[in-house]
Amino acid sequence: MAALPDRGVPLSTLSPKFLHTNSTSHTWPFSAIAELIDNAYDPDVSAKQFWIDKTVVKGELCLTFMDNGNGLNHETIHKMLSFGYSDKVAVNGLEPIGIYGNGFKSGSMRLGKDAIVFSRSSSSSCVGMLSQTYLEMINANQIVVPIVCFEKKNSNQFSVRKKDEASLRDILRYSLFSTKEELLAEINAIHIPGSQQETGTRIIIWNLRRTSTGAPEFDFDKDRYDIQIPSEIYETMQDPSQHPNRPNSYIPESVYSLRAYCSILYLKPRMQVMVRGHKVKSELIAKSLAFIRKDHYKPIFVKKRIPITFGYNTKSKDQYGIMMYHKNRLIKAYERVGCQLKANNMGVGVIGVIECNFLDPTHNKQSFIESDKYRKTMTNLGIKLEEYWNEIRYRRKKENPNDTVPVEDAMKRPDQNWVQCDRCLHWRKLPDGIDCSKLPDKWFCRMNPDPQFRSCLVEEEPEDSDDDQPSYRKTYKQQEREDRRQQEQKMQLELKHHEERRLNSLKKQGEALGRQHENLVQQLNQT
């Protein structure tokens, strides 16, 4: 079984069974879908749009994923179908998410047994296949990945290189597509309607995972513009030990609705995701909160302060906790910390948003690797959140001493209104008082009341540089200090009074003694 490369040392090889093994880290199916979205989002592909849909090919239910990025050639498709080749680097300051070089394999093989990739780059049109069924049928003892590239000869004639012929034969025999023309038709489908761009990648996954009852693991019928995890599954999906105190009614929508999950998947969304043909409205979580305060966390192992945005969820007081991102990608959602883990109302309704680039995500990007860095971070987030909670309660009490409604139960509106342009994808701040729910479904920069940002050509309003910005003032702490000072003053005053009283009584005793003495003297004088 050993293939000896030039060095004369055996290669470590891959068993077909490893495809399943490797996919088991995605226990939650959206975690697998997110891997495919990440791949398109990353700077090497840098797609502006991403489509997720279901389709039926020759009677077989399929999931499809398409991006309008740069497309792949023979070499990059081969890396995509191999393990651990992520030579992704930051492009124009955009950091890649896919650092493990395993997203496509683990993600696609979690969703179904077989996947085929169609891609058109500026230089070529290629098809690659990663199929467990194929490997079983040919009795493979290593993972082979048929890859074929089409070369345009003239007009609509495409030729296949000699060395790809075996791959073409296997793809036509073992995929859902049985002629070269069917493959070319799928490549042509990568053309984005209404756009000049013709590069991009299209992934079709079939033999989709099913539950033990034989039903697909997704519900495509409940909402025709969404892909949902059926309620009987998501209601008990989360490991009960993980959220013992979270009744089902508090399960965040993002747990079972792909549309909701996609809306918060990126901290600063730069790619439009379409689920079943309809655009996902991205949510800038940190900007949708009420009573926003900016705090910072300065770990000893990181040079810079890490900004944290705290605020109250304006939509539901039951969804709260920390939104933890890593290189712009959501890792943990609504992760409760500190006082939120205790059986009281402290921290209820409070959301924190932090980008923890200094931590390492786990294999499935749904958690961070347990390390002392991670543990310190979680402890610290708990402390900061409690401070925020105290601060807001103190401020409200001070501003309106008679208000007995807890903050989390009061009506709240986001501190700021932000809207995304449907053409340039820039985010624009709207003036206070505008009701965002009344904006048109498609909004463009030219509708902006603020003339400064009324064109798609204008860059986004620069974010406040986090370096310059101070953490919010924890006034409740000043109050606490003030309270302590007053308490001390009061005690000193009491001490003084006490001393005075003692002096007084001594004085009176002295006077009484004096009088007695005088009486005695008088009596003596009289006798």
Add this chain to the structure above:
Amino acid sequence: MAALPDRGVPLSTLSPKFLHTNSTSHTWPFSAIAELIDNAYDPDVSAKQFWIDKTVVKGELCLTFMDNGNGLNHETIHKMLSFGYSDKVAVNGLEPIGIYGNGFKSGSMRLGKDAIVFSRSSSSSCVGMLSQTYLEMINANQIVVPIVCFEKKNSNQFSVRKKDEASLRDILRYSLFSTKEELLAEINAIHIPGSQQETGTRIIIWNLRRTSTGAPEFDFDKDRYDIQIPSEIYETMQDPSQHPNRPNSYIPESVYSLRAYCSILYLKPRMQVMVRGHKVKSELIAKSLAFIRKDHYKPIFVKKRIPITFGYNTKSKDQYGIMMYHKNRLIKAYERVGCQLKANNMGVGVIGVIECNFLDPTHNKQSFIESDKYRKTMTNLGIKLEEYWNEIRYRRKKENPNDTVPVEDAMKRPDQNWVQCDRCLHWRKLPDGIDCSKLPDKWFCRMNPDPQFRSCLVEEEPEDSDDDQPSYRKTYKQQEREDRRQQEQKMQLELKHHEERRLNSLKKQGEALGRQHENLVQQLNQT
């Protein structure tokens, strides 16, 4: 980069970076060590003993793992250093644990950057190396795994096959061992003292993982016969969201002590584990409980009933929950279910033991893959546990109505006393009344008071066949039914009395009317 095998289709290849990626699923270091133990435990190796130790080689701190199993040859070492080749099958009814063919890679590369394997089988002596440092230094773009086999020529002369020469060169250059003689010395160290057997495998891992402060992730000093996770790490190790209500004092010893973890790693231990030279006392959890009741779970997707043993922890009321095994291997420990997840005292102190071979463990074997099967199982375990809790409380109340001490707080002793023979590893039941803590450290069958099982040659006492055994009688349910019946009887009696009273009063009314009537008749007669 493509190597084309016979079929003419490109191979999927492995990047050296994948070694790290693939190891990240083991967030908890004992999870990585357990993989190495599993490999020796599995029927293809079927070691009787396994040694875990630390050592220092040329100034470098190392972990060592050694078994006295069948040993490996060139081909099996190559599979061990490749991905997904688990052709393990059941031997004599013993099912293999390692189903993924990834344990050695993910486990060893989690513990350190580099590993070397020495093995002696009946036919050969081989050395293989999986080293991230080596791959970095030779600038490899695929994972290569040097493997060398030594052939005995005469007396103490060993020769190396031509095709292994390049591997030998790289091992001597990039491992901690720089001469052939040093390698052979390590192979010779596989000889087990006091035993005839000379086959086995010895793994040395170096460049051990360190924390951000540069300290090793293990504490070797706190207990010289244990390998522990330092307290500042384990105290906050578990994801706080996973066990929000579990104060640190309730962290099971198995979380931070390798010795304690090894003692419960297998449901029915058949291999002796030595941590730093001292034998680990295996614990038969299901047999160490008090008030044991045998229940069953019959999932719709499994033909047979699955036995569950419930009982009270006799050592600590704070460690409770379900011990979930899979093919004899512990997957989840102290997993709280049902009423144990609520903020009351229900289910406190109760342990359940179940072997869930019908579920699929995750990649790191620390959890099960989320599926509807898993969810149904957890729900059902919650119900069964609550029934057990009700039953024991009811029984105690009935037997001793004046006892106000809750079961979980009362002194308890295990229902049965079991001890393992140090020679044959058989488990023997001791008569009631024997205090196990007073047994000698080394116990042998010949010390058994029961003459029937007083020899190592005698097989273990057969377990009660679970198929024949009924689930325990849930007498509290009978009581509930009885209570309901009495309630109904009482109501019927009341209804009857009510009816009687009504009849009586009607009768009296009738009589009164009768008397009035008679009076009237008399008056009429008189006028």
